[in-house]
Amino acid sequence: MNTKKLSFYELTGAKSPIHKLMDPVLSRVLHLNKLNDVYQRITEPGLSDVEFIDRVLKTMKIDVNLSDADYSLIPKEGPCVVTCNHPTGTLEGLILARLFKTMRPDMKILANSRVELVPELDDLFIHVDTMGENANGNGNVRGLVRAIKHVKNGGMLLIFPAGAVSKINLKKGRICDPQWQNGVARIIRKTNAPVLPLHIDGNSGPLFQIASFFSPSVRIAMMPRMLTRQVGRKVTVRIGYPVMAEKLRGFSTDEEVMAYLRSKTYMLRDRLMNRLFKxxxxxxxxxxxxxxxxxxxxxxxxxxxxxxxxxxxxxxxxxxxxxxxxxxxxxxxxxxxxxxxxxxxxxxxxxxxxxxxxxxxxxxxxxxxxxxxxxxxxxxxxxxxxxxxxxxxxxxxxxxxxxxxxxxxxxxxxxxxxxxxxxxxxxxxxxxxxxxxxxxxxxxxxxxxxxxxxxxxxxxxxxxxxxxxxxxxxxxxxxxxxxxxxxxxxxxxxxxxxxxxxxxxxxxxxxxxxxxxxxxxxxxxxxxxxxxxxxxxxxxxxxxxxxxxxxxxxxxxxxxxxxxxxxxxxxxxxxxxxxxxxxxxxxxxxxxxxxxxxxxxxxxxxxxxx
CATH class of the missing domain: 3.40.630.30 (Gcn5-related N-acetyltransferase (GNAT))
Incomplete structure (x- = not known):
């Protein structure tokens, strides 16, 4: 059995001795202990990423809703970039990997390097550091080059362009993704791939929203607690029609491209049965x-x-x-x-x-x-x-x-x-x-x-x-x-x-x-x-x-x-x-x-x- 346990200082990248000393207390408060217990129960040698994700979702009693009409929009082959909102930080990556991998075993997810802490998922992710010391370093360059090469070779790449979990926007008075990162547009342009917009339901909870006013490390530290509160959730996934590269070439700037794709994703949020009519x-x-x-x-x-x-x-x-x-x-x-x-x-x-x-x-x-x-x-x-x-x-x-x-x-x-x-x-x-x-x-x-x-x-x-x-x-x-x-x-x-x-x-x-x-x-x-x-x-x-x-x-x-x-x-x-x-x-x-x-x-x- 794998005896590896995730610690607070590993999760956040904190290096202060005080953090190491406080690790047992912080792990309990932030529900890291709960996650470690679940991990020990479900993991075993030789598990594939899909098998591991299946066990996680089953243990968490996650009910995923995706219509057949939406599922049919997933390209069965060929290069494709999938863009999605980022409501909870962890759960959506697991859900989408499980949904897509059946049809597209070549699917990869561009994700924060801290996901490396879960070895069963290592083959699924292409790692980049979005907030650490090496955010602009060679490791990120290698990750982006690998991502572009993967798509150019006909693969599917899932990206969360916000680069951070949805948080409250006081000016707009709602919880949503921050502005999507323009660097994603460069990946799309270099690969000339169609983009599949996708929206997934999720709620990070009030404590995380309070934490969002503090440093990125605090938000990262809240991730385990946010994940445990998703137990028993029914999650709806909505998929839009692919946006062709020709359409995106019509925009003058990367910022315009990302604003358009973000709008396409959040339009899917409004795709509900008209219950008033019903x-x-x-x-x-x-x-x-x-x-x-x-x-x-x-x-x-x-x-x-x-x-x-x-x-x-x-x-x-x-x-x-x-x-x-x-x-x-x-x-x-x-x-x-x-x-x-x-x-x-x-x-x-x-x-x-x-x-x-x-x-x-x-x-x-x-x-x-x-x-x-x-x-x-x-x-x-x-x-x-x-x-x-x-x-x-x-x-x-x-x-x-x-x-x-x-x-x-x-x-x-x-x-x-x-x-x-x-x-x-x-x-x-x-x-x-x-x-x-x-x-x-x-x-x-x-x-x-x-x-x-x-x-x-x-x-x-x-x-x-x-x-x-x-x-x-x-x-x-x-x-x-x-x-x-x-x-x-x-x-x-x-x-x-x-x-x-x-x-x-x-x-x-x-x-x-x-x-x-x-x-x-x-x-x-x-x-x-x-x-x-x-x-x-x-x-x-x-x-x-x-x-x-x-x-x-x-x-x-x-x-x-x-x-x-x-x-x-x-x-x-x-x-x-x-x-x-x-x-x-x-x-x-x-x-x-x-x-x-x-x-x-x-x-x-x-x-x-x-």
Missing amino acids: NRMKNRKLKTISAPVAPSVLSREIAKLKADDKMLSIGNFDVYVAESHQIPHLLLELGRLREETFRAVGEGTGDVIDITSHDAYYLHLFSWDREKKRIVGAYRLGKTDEIIEKYGIDGVYSSELFDYKAEFFEKLRPGSLELGRSFIVKDYQGQYLSLLSLWRGISQYLLRNPQYRYLYGPVSISSDYTAISRQLMCRFLLDTYGDDELQDLVHARVPMNFKSERSISPYAELEFPEDITELSEMIRDIEIDHKSIPILVKQYLKLGGKIIAFNIDKAFNETADGLLLMDFYNINEKSMNKLMGKENVVLYREKIKQLEMEDVEVEQLEVKIA
Whole structure:
């Protein structure tokens, strides 16, 4: 049996005779005795580092939580640098070594040289001295050279860039890592390796935080006591998507690189299941969704539609536009499928069916799978001119969410369509033709009715997203894809309460994303299921969509509805050709120009009359 025992003066590097004399007392107070007892019980000759760590974690009754989705993000091979926060000082290294070594036996950890005091872990660590006399000496140079060589040879290297345990920041009022060391950026640059951001839960306790105001030696001395207080802890590990070297080369300084990576790590801290949403869904009184309408009934109604009601066929899908009186049973099925689809993403009315009074006078565009006799998806279309003429602005569905000034619609000449209640049935989600069939149907309707040049309506960001993600998305979309002129003509009835980036996620100290790609990466890292920006939002933006305002729809489970506006005539040529076909695009543009000429003639006539 190994009879080696860790002493206070070995741990801290203290060399004073008084320290040696006080070692028995200090070892007891600092729980070194407890650690030595545990070490004697679990160690034996020939133990591998993984076997030793297994025994430590089992003895300490540590329960580690890592999702399968996160585990799949670990690169199975090739050079990689892993960066992680440092909440407890010792435990996280053991936990991460155990998690990673199964997939990556080549994993090494860049660590303080005092870890050499545990011989079973010697092969796992590359040692450097971060606080002793030799912090800038040849030993450190050798350690860093060895670390760089290890990564260049295709290995994985775990680094705690803070170089010290998280401590209280009085200015910021929270416990977090100190500024990450710029030297880590140099390792990353020299190896050209991707960086895997990682966050691990942990709490060092009040005594350590008090000790953090004293010398590094005092903090080191508190490590054993801090480790023993972790017994029985449940620790959650969160892993983000790798950051490629190309991305990091875009930063001007090492300091910027480390600030970015630190932010990526602390964003993972905010990746929690939105318990508020879950509890709210549980507490809502959800009625049982109505029974499906028989496919034979739906087929008979579709068969009775006029030839002009069919917009097009694509693959097995037929796309129709119909009025409510033409499809009474199919409209009920649309309402049922809306509620079913919306509930699955944290939205929905909670009623047996999602049908409103607007459905009676709106058009219904739907895609029908003629072979399976099933609805694929649908949109609700509102002819704004006819609606306002008959019902006033209050007759427009989205007026329940947004307060429109009349000038808003006057600017959308020659005319506009309101889009809403869009959905794709779960079994058809992710299929290329599903969304394409609906948008080709919309395009065909606009070709036949070119006076409806503008499309607008609410686009949803559900409460299934965390509050942080919703804040980031909504702020970014308004700032980047907004319209200052039109924003003065529309106001949300229940405005979103926007916060600054720093107050949204104080630990991550977020910087506002520069573009939609960076925003997508941020959302993907924050969300526990790695979902990104809603696919419809992305598609609308690709088509040149603008976001005018955001409203919180309390009747739709707190969904954040963005008011989207799109000038269909000015969609980029590639997208237009995809939706309409080249010949139809030429025809459509000619029709729009003709309408513009007629509009000018009317204005000139009005001036003469005046």
